[in-house]
Amino acid sequence: xxxxxxxxxxxxxxxxxxxxxxxxxxxxxxxxxxxxxxxxxxxxxxxxxxxxxxxxxxxxxxxxxxxxxxxxxxxxxxxxxxxxxxxxxxxxxxxxxxxxxxxxxxxxxxxxxxxxxxxxxxxxxxxxxxxxxxxxxxxxxxxxxxxxxxxxxxxxxxxxxxxxxxxxxxxxxxxxxxxxxxxxxxxxxxxxxxxxxxxxxxxxxxxxxxxxxxxxxxxxxxxxxxxxxxxxxxxxxxxxxxxxxxxxxxxxxxxxxxxxxxxxxxxxxxxxxxxxxxxxxxxxxxxxxxxxxxxxxxxxxxxxxxxxxxxxxxxxxxxxxxxxxxxxxxxx
Amino acid sequence: xxxxxxxxxxxxxxxxxxxxxxxxxxxxxxxxxxxxxxxxxxxxxxxxxxxxxxxxxxxxxxxxxxxxxxxxxxxxxxxxxxxxxxxxxxxxxxxxxxxxxxxxxxxxxxxxxxxxxxxxxxxxxxxxxxxxxxxxxxxxxxxxxxxxxxxxxxxxxxxxxxxxxxxxxxxxxxxxxxxxxxxxxxxxxxxxxxxxxxxxxxxxxxxxxxxxxxxxxxxxxxxxxxxxxxxxxxxxxxxxxxxxxxxxxxxxxxxxxxxxxxxxxxxxxxxxxxxxxxxxxxxxxxxxxxxxxxxxxxxxxxxxxxxxxxxxxxxxxxxxxxxxxxxxxxxxxxxxxxxxxxxxxxxxxxxxxxxxxxxxxxxxxxxxxxxxxxxxxxxxxxxxxxxxxxxxxxxxxxxxxxxxxxxxxxxxxxxxxxxxxxxxxxxxxxxxxxxxxxxxxxxxxxxxxxxxxxxxxxxxxxxxxxxxxxxxxxxxxxxxxxxxxxxxxxxxxxxxxxxxxxxxxxxxxxxxxxx
Numbered sequence: 114x115x116x117x118x119x120x121x122x123x124x125x126x127x128x129x130x131x132x133x134x135x136x137x138x139x140x141x142x143x144x145x146x147x148x149x150x151x152x153x154x155x156x157x158x159x160x161x162x163x164x165x166x167x168x169x170x171x172x173x174x175x176x177x178x179x180x181x182x183x184x185x186x187x188x189x190x191x192x193x194x195x196x197x198x199x200x201x202x203x204x205x206x207x208x209x210x211x212x213x214x215x216x217x218x219x220x221x222x223x224x225x226x227x228x229x230x231x232x233x234x235x236x237x238x239x240x241x242x243x244x245x246x247x248x249x250x251x252x253x254x255x256x257x258x259x260x261x262x263x264x265x266x267x268x269x270x271x272x273x274x275x276x277x278x279x280x281x282x283x284x285x286x287x288x289x290x291x292x293x294x295x296x297x298x299x300x301x302x303x304x305x306x307x308x309x310x311x312x313x314x315x316x317x318x319x320x321x322x323x324x325x326x327x328x329x330x331x332x333x334x335x336x337x338x339x340x341x342x343x344x345x346x347x348x349x350x351x352x353x354x355x356x357x358x359x360x361x362x363x364x365x366x367x368x369x370x371x372x373x374x375x376x377x378x379x380x381x382x383x384x385x386x387x388x389x390x391x392x393x394x395x396x397x398x399x400x401x402x403x404x405x406x407x408x409x410x411x412x413x414x415x416x417x418x419x420x421x422x423x424x425x426x427x428x429x430x431x432x433x434x435x436x437x438x439x440x441x442x443x444x445x
Numbered sequence: 446x447x448x449x450x451x452x453x454x455x456x457x458x459x460x461x462x463x464x465x466x467x468x469x470x471x472x473x474x475x476x477x478x479x480x481x482x483x484x485x486x487x488x489x490x491x492x493x494x495x496x497x498x499x500x501x502x503x504x505x506x507x508x509x510x511x512x513x514x515x516x517x518x519x520x521x522x523x524x525x526x527x528x529x530x531x532x533x534x535x536x537x538x539x540x541x542x543x544x545x546x547x548x549x550x551x552x553x554x555x556x557x558x559x560x561x562x563x564x565x566x567x568x569x570x571x572x573x574x575x576x577x578x579x580x581x582x583x584x585x586x587x588x589x590x591x592x593x594x595x596x597x598x599x600x601x602x603x604x605x606x607x608x609x610x611x612x613x614x615x616x617x618x619x620x621x622x623x624x625x626x627x628x629x630x631x632x633x634x635x636x637x638x639x640x641x642x643x644x645x646x647x648x649x650x651x652x653x654x655x656x657x658x659x660x661x662x663x664x665x666x667x668x669x670x671x672x673x674x675x676x677x678x679x680x681x682x683x684x685x686x687x688x689x690x691x692x693x694x695x696x697x698x699x700x701x702x703x704x705x706x707x708x709x710x711x712x713x714x715x716x717x718x719x720x721x722x723x724x725x726x727x728x729x730x731x732x733x734x735x736x737x738x739x740x741x742x743x744x745x746x747x748x749x750x751x752x753x754x755x756x757x758x759x760x761x762x763x764x765x766x767x768x769x770x771x772x773x774x775x776x777x778x779x780x781x782x783x784x785x786x787x788x789x790x791x792x793x794x795x796x797x798x799x800x801x802x803x804x805x806x807x808x809x810x811x812x813x814x815x816x817x818x819x820x821x822x823x824x825x826x827x828x829x830x831x832x833x834x835x836x837x838x839x840x841x842x843x844x845x846x847x848x849x850x851x852x853x854x855x856x857x858x859x860x861x862x863x864x865x866x867x868x869x870x871x872x873x874x875x876x877x878x879x880x881x882x883x884x885x886x887x888x889x890x891x892x893x894x895x896x897x898x899x900x901x902x903x904x905x906x907x908x909x910x911x912x913x914x915x916x917x918x919x920x921x922x923x924x925x926x927x928x929x930x931x932x933x934x935x936x937x938x939x940x941x942x943x944x945x946x947x948x949x950x951x952x953x954x955x956x957x958x959x960x
Contacts, residue, residue, distance in 0.1 A: 114737075117723050117734075223509065226509070226705075231508065234508075239507045
C-alpha cells in the first residue's frame with residue numbers, strides 16, 4: 114500500500130472517531146446543563162468539553178469575531194450554551210469543531226477513495242455535505258441534541274461500513290489503528306477533565322483512602338459521554354462511584370470503549386501490519402507496555418499512582434505511537 | 446394508429462425544432478426508435494420526473510462525482526446553491542447536471558460510427574509513429590512540416606524512440622457532432638488524456654436507479670466492461686517481456702478537475718492511484734513508496750499532461766511529475782499510456798489533414814467526415830475568415846474545454862475585434878469553422894415542468910490495445926442554456942446517458958415505425 118494512502122487512512126478514522134466522540138460528549142453536556150442549577154452562572158459540562166479540546170482561546174476569538182461579547186456577560190445561560198455548542202459544531206477556523214473534523218476526514222478520504230470502499234467514501238461525503246448545508250443549521254436551531262445524535266450515528270455508520278465491507282488487509286488495519294489510538298487519546302482527555310474540573314476534585318489522601326467529592330450525576334455523565342452507562346450498570350449493579358467508573362472506563366477488558374479494550378485492538382492491528390512488513394516497530398513496544406499495564410493494574414494501584422499522573426503517561430504514549438507509526442510506515 | 450403529435454403531450458408543449466432533432470422528424474412525427482421513450486415521458490407526471498431527477502443528482506453528489514471549476518463563473522452557474530459557493534471560493538466542486546432523457550443510437554448508426562472511429566484512430570496512431578520516426582507523410586508533402594513541428598504537442602524527445610507495439614494513443618476520445626442532415630462529423634480528436642468516461646459509467650448506474658422502467662422498452666448495450674478492457678490495454682502497453690505488469694494510475698491529485706474519474710478508474714481496475722510524490726526513480730526504474738518499502742511500477746496510466754510529467758525534461762516547476770520519468774520511459778523500463786507526444790495528432794491545425802492521413806496510411810476513404818475547416822496560415826482562407834468572423838467559430842489550436850474560442854453569431858463586436866487581432870498576430874494559433882447547428886435532443890428544463898430541445902455532441906472512447914475497441918455509446922454532452930452551442934462541462938454543460946441499441950428493434954418501437 115502507498116505510504117501516502119496509509120497515512121490518509123490513519124487520519125480518516127482518527128477524525129471520524131473524534132467527530133463521533135465529540136458529538137457524544139456535547140450531547141451529554143447539553144442535556145446535563147438543561148437540568149443544571151440555574152443560580153450558578155457557570156457552564157460546567159460544556160466548559161469541560163472546551164477545556165478538553167484546549168479550545169477556550171479559539172472560542173473567545175470566535176466570540177469576538179462574531180462581535181459578541183465574551184462568555185458570561187449579558188447573555189442568558191441558554192444563549193451561552195447555544196453559542197458554545199454552535200462553535201463546537203460549526204466553527205470553520207479553529208479546527209476543533211465537528212464540521213472541521215469531518216471536513217478533514219473527508220479531504221483525506223477524497224484523496225484515497227480507491228482504498229476505502231466507494232460506499233464508505235460516499236457515507237463520509239454525505240455527512241460532510243450535510244454539515245455544510247443550511248439544513249444542518251436549521252436542524253441545530255430546532256434541537257441541538259437531535260443533530261448531534263444524527264452526526265454520531267453517521268460516524269458509526271462509516272465505521273460499520275468499514276467493518277462490513279473492507280477485507281482485513283493493510284487498509285483495514287491502518288483504519289483500525291487510527292480509530293483506536295484516537296479513542297485512547299480522547300478517553301484520557303475526557304477522564305482527565307472530568308476528574309479535575311471545578312465540579313469534582315479527586316484527591317488521594319493517605320494510604321488506601323481516597324477522598325472524592327462528587328455527585329452521582331457527574332460520574333453518570335462521564336459514563337453516558339462514553340456510551341458506557343448501561344453497560345456499566347449491568348456489570349456493576351451498584352451505585353455509580355468514582356472508583357467503579359474509572360475502573361470500568363480504564364481497565365475493563367470487555368467494553369469496546371474502555372481504554373484497555375482500545376489499546377488491545379490497536380496493538381492487534383499494529384501487529385498485523387508489522388507481520389506483513391516483517392519488522393516490529395517502536396509503536397508496538399510503547400503500546401505493548403501500556404497494554405500490559407492496563408492488564409495487570411487494579412484500581413487501587415491507579416489511585417495510588419495518581420490518576421492524573423497515569424493519564425499524562427497515556428497521552429505521552431499516544432504521541433509516541435503516532436510518531437513511530439509515521440516513521441515506520443508513512444515515510445519510505 | 447393515430448398520429449402522435451408533440452403538442453398532445455403537455456411536457457412537450459413548447460418544443461421547437463431548430464436543428465436536426467434526435468427524437469422528432471417534425472413536430473408531428475417521432476423517429477421510430479424513440480417512440481417508446483417518447484410515450485413514457487409523455488405519460489410521466491412532472492412531479493415524478495422532478496423527484497427522480499433529484500434522486501439522480503443526490504446520488505452523484507453523495508458519491509462525490511464532481512469536477513472542480515476554477516476561476517469565477519458566476520454567470521453560467523446552474524443553481525442558486527452552487528452560485529453562492531462560486532463567488533465565495535475560486536475553486537468549487539460541482540456535479541455535472543444530468544439529464545434523464547437518454548440519447549438513443551440505433552445499431553446501424555453505431556456500426557458506422559464504430560468502424561469510422563477505428564479507422565480514424567488507427568490512422569492517427571500511424572501518423573504519430575511516422576512523425577517520430579521516418580516522417581514519410583511530411584516528405585511526401587501531405588502534411589506541412591511546419592504545422593507538425595510547430596504543434597504545442599510535438600515532443601522532440603520522442604524522436605526515434607520505439608514504444609511497445611508502436612501504440613501511442615491507448616485511450617482517445619473523438620468528439621462527434623451531427624449536422625443539419627443528421628450526418629455524424631468529427632469535431633475534434635482528443636489523443637492526450639481525454640476525460641469523461643467515468644460519467645458514461647456513472648450515468649448508466651444512476652439511470653438504472655432513478656429511471657429503471659425506461660430500460661424495459663429497449664435492448665441497450667452495456668458499458669460496464671470498460672474498466673476491464675482498459676486494464677488489458679494498459680497491461681499490453683507494458684515493456685515487452687514483463688510478466689504480470691504492475692499498473693498504476695497517475696493523477697495530478699485531489700484538486701484536479703477530473704480527480705473523481707482517476708480515482709474511479711483506479712478503483713474499477715483494482716490498481717493503485719498514485720501522485721507524482723508517491724513515485725521515485727531508482728536505478729533507472731520507477732518505484733512507488735509503500736508501507737513496505739519501494740515497489741516496482743511497470744505501466745503508468747498517466748492523467749497528467751506531457752508538460753508536467755518530468756521536471757527534468759519538461760516544465761521545471763512541475764511538482765506533479767517524477768524527475769527522470771522520461772529517461773525510464775525512453776530506455777524501455779516503463780510503459781506509459783498514452784505515450785508521450787501524441788498531442789501532435791490532436792492539434793487543431795493538424796485536424797484538417799486527418800482525412801488525408803486516412804487515405805495515405807490506410808488507402809481507405811474516411812468513413813466519418815471532418816467539419817469543414819479554414820486554415821489561417823493560408824492567406825486566402827485567412828482573408829475569408831476575417832471578413833466573416835460573425836458567422837464562423839474560431840478556436841485556438843491548443844486549447845480545450847471550451848476555453849479560447851469565439852462563436853461568431855453569438856459574439857460581440859469587441860470579442861470579434863479581439864480575435865481579429867489575435868489571428869493577425871498568430872495565424873498558426875487558430876482555426877475557423879462554419880457555425881454548425883449541433884443536433885438537438887429533448888431535454889428536461891425548468892425543474893421537470895417542460896421538455897425542450899437542447900444541443901448535444903458525443904464523445905465516444907476508443908481503446909487501442911491488441912485490438913481497437915470502442916465503448917458502446919460514449920459521453921453525450923448537452924448545452925443546457927437555450928440556444929447555446931457550448932457543451933463543455935466547464936462552461937455549464939450537462940450530460941445524458943447514451944444508449945446504443947442492439948440490432949433487433951424492440952417490439953414497441955416497431956409499432957411506431959408506421960407513422
